[in-house]
Amino acid sequence: MSELTRLTLTAAREGLAQGHFSATELTQAYLDAIEPAGDLNAFVLTTPEKALDMAKASDARLASGEAGPLEGIPLGVKDNYAVDGVRTTAGSNILKHFVPQYESTVTANLWRDGAVMLGKLNQDEFAMGSSTETSAFGATVNPWRREGSSQPLVPGGSSGGSAAAVAAHLCAGAAGTDTGGSIRQPAAFTGTVGIKPTYGRCSRWGIIAYASSLDQAGPIARSVNDAALLLRSMAGHDPKDSTSAKLPVPDYQQAVGASVKGMRIGIPREYRVDGMSDEIAALWDEGAQWLRDAGAEVVEISLPHSKYALPAYYIVALAEASSNLARYDGVRYGERVPGRDIIEMYEKTRASGFGAEVRRRIMIGTYVLSAGYYDAYYVRAQKVRTLIKRDFENAFAAGVDAVLAPATPSPAFGIGEKSGADPVEMYLQDVFTVTLNMAGLPGIAVPAGLSGEGLPLGLQLIGRPFGEEALFSLGQVIEEAAGRFPCPEDWWR
Numbered sequence: 286m287s288e289l290t291r292l293t294l295t296a297a298r299e300g301l302a303q304g305h306f307s308a309t310e311l312t313q314a315y316l317d318a319i320e321p322a323g324d325l326n327a328f329v330l331t332t333p334e335k336a337l338d339m340a341k342a343s344d345a346r347l348a349s350g351e352a353g354p355l356e357g358i359p360l361g362v363k364d365n366y367a368v369d370g371v372r373t374t375a376g377s378n379i380l381k382h383f384v385p386q387y388e389s390t391v392t393a394n395l396w397r398d399g400a401v402m403l404g405k406l407n408q409d410e411f412a413m414g415s416s417t418e419t420s421a422f423g424a425t426v427n428p429w430r431r432e433g434s435s436q437p438l439v440p441g442g443s444s445g446g447s448a449a450a451v452a453a454h455l456c457a458g459a460a461g462t463d464t465g466g467s468i469r470q471p472a473a474f475t476g477t478v479g480i481k482p483t484y485g486r487c488s489r490w491g492i493i494a495y496a497s498s499l500d501q502a503g504p505i506a507r508s509v510n511d512a513a514l515l516l517r518s519m520a521g522h523d524p525k526d527s528t529s530a531k532l533p534v535p536d537y538q539q540a541v542g543a544s545v546k547g548m549r550i551g552i553p554r555e556y557r558v559d560g561m562s563d564e565i566a567a568l569w570d571e572g573a574q575w576l577r578d579a580g581a582e583v584v585e586i587s588l589p590h591s592k593y594a595l596p597a598y599y600i601v602a603l604a605e606a607s608s609n610l611a612r613y614d615g616v617r618y619g620e621r622v623p624g625r626d627i628i629e630m631y632e633k634t635r636a637s638g639f640g641a642e643v644r645r646r647i648m649i650g651t652y653v654l655s656a657g658y659y660d661a662y663y664v665r666a667q668k669v670r671t672l673i674k675r676d677f678e679n680a681f682a683a684g685v686d687a688v689l690a691p692a693t694p695s696p697a698f699g700i701g702e703k704s705g706a707d708p709v710e711m712y713l714q715d716v717f718t719v720t721l722n723m724a725g726l727p728g729i730a731v732p733a734g735l736s737g738e739g740l741p742l743g744l745q746l747i748g749r750p751f752g753e754e755a756l757f758s759l760g761q762v763i764e765e766a767a768g769r770f771p772c773p774e775d776w777w778r
């Protein structure tokens with residue numbers, strides 16, 4: 286790892302501002318780090334020429350005093366963000382040659398603020414998964430390994446490429462997306478910080494849709510402050526997304542390090558699920574103690590409908606996915622496979638373009654929306670969604686400022702370990718993360734400790750609507766108490 290790629294985004298920004306190194310040098314250092322890291326399979330495409338051109342322009346702006354808030358910072362972008370002129374596949378064969386002629390709002394915001402684009406990052410196909418194993422480009426490998434073992438582990442998913450690249454210092458930060466945990470779970474598995482902001486905080490325009498009422502963009506970074514800087518640039522109202530919120534974006538960095546004295550933190554009783562490991566339970570208690578030590582008040586709360594969140598999520602998300610993915614028919618979008626007539630063309634296109642997990646989800650989603658089953662599944666899941674939201678509203682109305690919970694039920698697992706015959710094994714990964722997508726609330730995952738086998742474990746803080754600032758303040762307390770968790774060694778070089 287070079288001295289330059291070792292820096293946090295915050296420190297790199299400082300170094301650039303003081304002229305210790307140039308944006309071109311920093312970008313080149315990251316490109317040099319990515320090149321030998323092929324075994325991690327974090328990037329599906331690099332854009333070195335674009336990166337160096339952007340870095341050169343950044344150097345000019347730094348020299349003339351016109352630097353933006355992320356001037357010269359090299360970033361990776363999950364492959365479901367449309368980037369103008371750059372192949373964008375969402376990890377799917379059906380989009381393997383798709384080159385958008387437009388830019389997503391979130392990436393446009395990052396480039397407006399001076400960031401440099403290194404390339405596109407691997408993900409589960411259409412963001413459907415918790416391990417980045419369903420990608421058409423093959424699995425991403427977690428840079429972390431169990432102590433004394435060389436077994437390859439998953440980085441989590443679906444933003445697994447983003448998390449692995451940030452943890453392995455292949456980019457200074459990354460843009461991910463989170464529909465049911467896809468930013469927070471990979472962050473927890475790789476010792477990085479990930480925040481899913483409130484639904485509507487970031488524009489969804491130009492992001493390939495999975496489940497539109499749940500999808501949100503957000504950053505993965507190496508520190509809470511880095512995440513605050515990235516989110517400030519990514520967030521904001523966008524007339525092109527009718528669900529984006531017309532609210533000013535706070536300077537989130539101000540909240541990092543701010544006092545949490547007097548904040549009320551809820552510990553939801555129902556999150557002590559069966560089979561939770563002792564390690565995670567102990568870490569959760571430790572996290573509560575850190576917040577208490579910082580002056581917060583910790584109280585037990587009840588979110589009684591939590592146990593229905595996972596099944597309801599897997600109905601709502603799949604219903605929306607089946608509708609969103611109908612557009613890949615080989616006519617308007619998607620790689621066409623010819624057939625005798627149009628029906629056979631549709632069938633062959635969709636059968637060969639989508640992977641097995643995506644096909645399964647389209648079928649389940651279509652089933653729960655079909656005439657005879659709509660009320661029994663889809664309508665009922667929507668009612669459960671309202672109840673989950675109400676649980677949180679009641680807690681907030683009783684004075685709770687944020688909720689503390691584990692991010693995941695376990696540390697990173699082995700490649701192939703949960704991708705067998707029973708898909709529910711993988712779905713259970715999302716038990717602590719889907720609730721807040723259903724409620725539209727913000728959540729941050731912060732590394733908080735190491736497992737007995739030396740793997741990172743994360744804690745999650747859930748906030749009030751548009752209460753991201755409280756999450757940055759509380760996340761910083763955890764980061765300071767727990768310390769940072771750098772990747773053990775760069776074995777992949």
Ligand code: GLN
Binds near residue numbers: 413414467602715
């Ligand atoms: N693992 C969850 C799913 O497969 C969440 C994925 C996501 O947040 N994109 O639906």
